Amino acid sequence: MPERIMHPPLESKKIKQPKAEIHIIKDQCKGCGFCIRYCPKKVLEESQEINARGVHPPKIVDESKCIICGFCTAVCPDFAIFVFEKPCKEECEA
Amino acid sequence: MIKKGTLPAGAHFLSGDIACAEGAIAGGCRFFAGYPITPATEIAEHLSQRMPEFGGIYIQMEDEIASMAAVIGASYAGLKAMTATSGPGFSLMQENIGLAAMTETPCVIVDIMRGGPSTGQPTLPGQQDVMQAKWGSHGDYAIIALSPSSVQEMFSLTIEAFNLSETYRVPTLLMGDEIVAHMWEKVVIPPASEIRIVNRKKPKVSPSRYSPFMPDDDLVPSMACFGEGYRFHATGLTHDEHGYPRTQSSEVQSRLVRRLCEKISTNEDKIIKVEGVMLEDADVAVVAYGIVARAALSAVKKARETGIKAGLLRLITLWPFPERIVAKVAKEAKAIVVPEMNCGQMVREVERAAKTTPVAFLSKLGEDPHTPKEIFELIRRNV
Amino acid sequence: MAKKKELEPKCEEIRIGVYVCHCGLNIAGSVDCEETAKFAATLPHVVLARDNRYTCSDQGQEQIKNDIKEQKLNRIVVASCSPRLHEPTFRKACEEAGVNKYLFEMANIREQCSWVHLHDRKAATEKAKDLVKMAVAKAALLQPAEEIEVPIIRKALIIGGGVAGIQAALDLADTGYKVYLVEKEPSIGGMMARIDKTFPTMDCSICILAPKMSDVGHHPNIELLTQSEVTEVKGYIGNFHVKILKKPRYVTKDCSACGECTKVCPIIAPNEFDVGLAIRHAIYTPFAQAVPSTYTIDMNLCLNKEGIIVCDKCIKACERQAINFEMKTETVELEVGTIIVATGADVFDPSTLPQYGYGKYPNVITSLEFERLINAGGPSGGHLIRPSDMQIPKRVAFIQCVGSRSDRNGRLYCSNVCCMNTIKDSLLIKEHWPETEIYVFYVDIRAYGKGFEDLYKRARKEGVIFIRGLPAEIIEDRKTHNLWLVGENTLLKEMYKINTDMAILSIGLEPRKDSEIIQRLLTLSRTQDGFFMEAHPKLRPVDAATGGIFFAGCAEAPKDIKDSVTQASAAAARAGILMAKGKVTVEAITPISYFEKCKLCGLCTKVCPYNAITLNKELKRVEIIEAACGGCGTCAAECSFGALTQNHFTDEQIIAQIDAVTEHDADKKIVAFCCNWCAYAGADFAGVSRMQYPPNVRIIRTMCSGRVATKFVERAFARGAAAVLVAGCHPGDCHYINANYHTQKRVERLWKKMEQSGLDKNRLQLLWASAAEGERFASKILEMQAIVDKVKPEEIGKAKESFEKALEGS
């Protein structure tokens, strides 16, 4: 449709996306960086700390940006990261 | 109409290969994987017809390597499995025979010996693989090897081979030769009820507490099969009792390899079978196995007629070598005579066991096996 | 294609009959028709000249027929209105009397003479004589011709799936023709699907549209191509080859529209269908009644845009396994006989008018946003709430003509639907919330249609307050977000300052931004306001100038639903007529080749816009595909060896016209070459609008300005013409794709030449004027008159010398 959109959606305040709960098993990470590179929302970045295997595991930049697509879980060769959906309150319905 | 089911009890006229195949069925074998090769082919042919009648599997693989691998797989899946071959194929199987030994896989390998080395003499008999049977695969391990000298034994020892392999979780070899394999003669099949069948011992613990390679007192671990819910791992790598690879641990390596050998040596008495004829007062003892033992027997009888105190020790179990028995015979006899269809293989073991007692060796290659006369001459010369 | 009959050239004596029409007083009012007729009688080959009141009337036509029989006439010239109007009429008459229609010629002494020189009877009459003389001169050289027939593919393409496209598609499909309906959006339905109620009957818009939409979806004769755009159109009437780019939906037909995928899709975006007042997901269907109902994935939003499936929530949610990210954009190629353009209109963007604060103040919305708010299926479930606090407003203002009827604030024209739409909207509010105060600020209320006035009256009765005079500005109260509307009530001649909770801008309609693309693809023309131009505003209102193409709905001009549907059915009927005929005749204005003169330079093959000419190296000749030929004549103009000329517009004929013009007083005259579709039509339009301009111009009609060979211009100068005008369609609007680029090249070449030979190049003018730009044409003539007045005799002489070569061969 051609017309320009000037008003925010009416429900915009009501819209609640499910909240993510990202778990990183730091010492299992080998630092390949797949999860960081391919996260569609750029939720992760390389941390400064050095883990038991001598690499920089990822750290969470902004958990609220995560949309729980689960790609990090799926692409991690080391089963070192996984995401849950936070059990959410009744009103959080997108 | 094809007849099915086990052969009825009583006398049958069979060839060695067919008797072996029937023995396998009677012994509970339900999986055969092989590859055509003279002079063992008839075993495969016969089983390709008979196995399905018992719901068993016959499959011809792309080569002997695959055949041996499939046999191990089938055994882990819970079936009694066997393959049959001859020299060249036996060589190809060695790597996986090693795997079977390492993973303690119950299975039977029939090697119908022919003239070697390499392609050699496919249609003539030989006894040139007996050392390969013991040492064929790399590394230290133990197997059991039996040597039939009649069609009857091709039947009975095949059953025996399965029983042993199931008892000790070890690959067991039936070292026949071209003659016993192709020879037709009378075989008496006992009633099924009288045939002794041994099955591998099953774990008594729950899957969570099960360790696939944790030995019992007899040094043999109980064996779960795939699909029974034990979810265990097995590998050709050096592994601990859980079956997990331990490639860096010398302790695990020596513990494992020693046990693999000792589970056979410590059970020798239960395993080893020989036949002694007129040994009590024998001055000259003939030690022979396979088809040669039959010529040796008539030679011994002829010697006795001529007044020579001769006796015969027929080795039914080649491996583990009946060392103590041979030693005992050697102690009482003045001389030992060993005829073999090779350049001298088992004779080395005999010499080792005979210690001071002189051992005479008669080698025969190609053509027909030793005649009674030839062996008699040897006995006479060694009185 | 029907074989062209060989016609042996008529070598018998040429007998021309001339008829000068009075057209009541339309012509006779400022042209002495009798004198003109008398003059005509003196011209060579003219055996008979009459003047009569209405030559186009039945008597007029009968007269011609009888004369043909009795006087053995074999050429007919009628001096009356524009050939664009009545040429077909007279041609028919000639045929009926046994004279080949290509032996007929017209002199346009109404649109291009009497109407534009209303107050100079003498000059007008002189001009009329000249025009007749030109026509007679050409007529003497006319040759009979047979038109070839081209079969018509009995399939139609409809561009645009709004209510107009839907109606046209259903009509044609029900008639039994195969229809391809192409729609840009994921669903058909267009603007009507977004409106709540329709005026004046107050039907629920989607309720009456949805059944038609699903009919389209299920019709065996309709192939629906959504998310698709036309990218290429080749060919000609009856035989169009169309390429369509079909974007992938990423959801297969197995989709049951259960909506599970949408629930799990993590991406949220404003739903364009609701003008962003509601949200949608990356995988979505724009609205509940969408056709096709198959969902679609917006790849610009989807996380998997880079070809790697990052998020597979929808795939997992889809029981039917209908989601397929491997779908690719495909090009669909179609062969169709007719095309209906139903591309609709855009709405005006009021954020360009700062005084109303749209986009700045939350409670200023557009009438389109209002439709979504008041719609039960809309984002607020049919509750009119103001965005700032979601409260139901107590006082609502409608502001009319936002973007319409003002050159300063948008468009000059009236958008036609806004008045009634506002009246309808005000009544909807009253229906739900009778207490609401409603103000309508207007310029004029236009309630011209059936049942419109009643609705207007009802609104007034319901207490809607109509105030004449638009607010000068809207001021927002920062705290309450209420709005102050300030302006002058032009009826009471007093200022007003009214406080409301909400203001609704009644936005106008404007041409779609992508109109230019469609225009280029189909070689259409557009009126000044940017909507597509019909072939004739009265008599061919749904035909495009290009054969086989028709208009429906707002693409042609702003209209309401009723008019759109009416026009759609009309367009369908027009297309149906063509396809029912099954064949179309191609005007015999194709090129003829004189092989003996051809030097095989291949220039003609390069300039032909239709690739209708090919060079056959073996046979050492050019070959002409007449069915593909558009008839612009550019090839003939480009051929410098005279090996090519154009039927019915031969070099001889045009030169005869030039010579006729320049025989007397050449040094006072402007010889104008005008293309049939734009410049000549523009000149007609000037006449229709009675624009007055100097009478010294003589127009020679060619189908395309591309036909105007340099030698024509040179000859005009060589014969002492004061000035020459070459006029055609605007670049890009050429009726023959791009033929007029060659016009420009030629004129530029001539200018150079004139400069080199020290001539004033201003004496040769080039004009781009559309059929709607009569004004532009008139003022150009005025401008050139000044040049004509200034040009000195010696300059004329100089031109004669430097171009005398052009006189050879006559």
Next chain:
Amino acid sequence: MVQEIVHPLSKYLRSAMIPHIWCSGCGNGVVLNCFVHALDELQKDLDKLVVVSGIGCIGRTAGYTNADSFHTTHGRAIPFATGVKLANPELEVVVISGDGDLFAIGGNHFIHAARRNIGIKVICANNFNYGMTGGQQGPTTPLESLTTTTPYGNIEHPFNLVHLAAASGATYVARWTTLHVRRLTQSIKRMLEKEGFCFIEVVSPCPEIFGRNNKMRTGLEMMDWFKRASVIENFSDPSKAEINSERIVVGEFVNIKRVSYEKFFHEKLAQINEKTVEW
């Protein structure tokens, strides 16, 4: 907090053996991950699953999956699996191994298992070289690639594995890269639902060995190559499914119905029982 919650897939893995031995950036872990994802999505009964592998890095997979598993000698995974499948057709038998193991030393077994249409499922992680032994040239090494045994560039033409599988009679053939985790998982699910011999090739990064020798030092660089070069062409002609620096043709190439060896065999058994009588 974090450590207490266990990975949702941990029940499919032998916790005692994780973390695995594979290098950082190696694709084997991704293959294992996709495999167990597929098991999870299908809710496969682990008691009826047998995972078999041969020798090579990926050969460790058998040990990492929490099912019956066997780690055979080099190249012999398929014949071993054949024995298992025929002995107990109830079992789901999956072979997960490498390109060298399956197609060099084990090549003969592969084509024959496919020809017989034994109902085993084969996943091959193709890393273009022999990783575990230090990066020697193998049956899939691209022309001109550098390996420790092709220091001047490989002059042997590589196998096109999907073409080979299709030509040998596999009923399901697909190729994906370790970046196509969703499609790969989907493919594994399809494969596990099918009858007969199935094959999936997974183009997998080996940054430490193959990558190091070919200017792709990290897993990310190799994954970027996959992303750049991959084109999905489902059911296109597998003989044209090339793999080179510009183009990696991936997709499902074959998905046909063909009666499996074991099914055929049991049909035969029924006939035999009719034709024969007891002694």
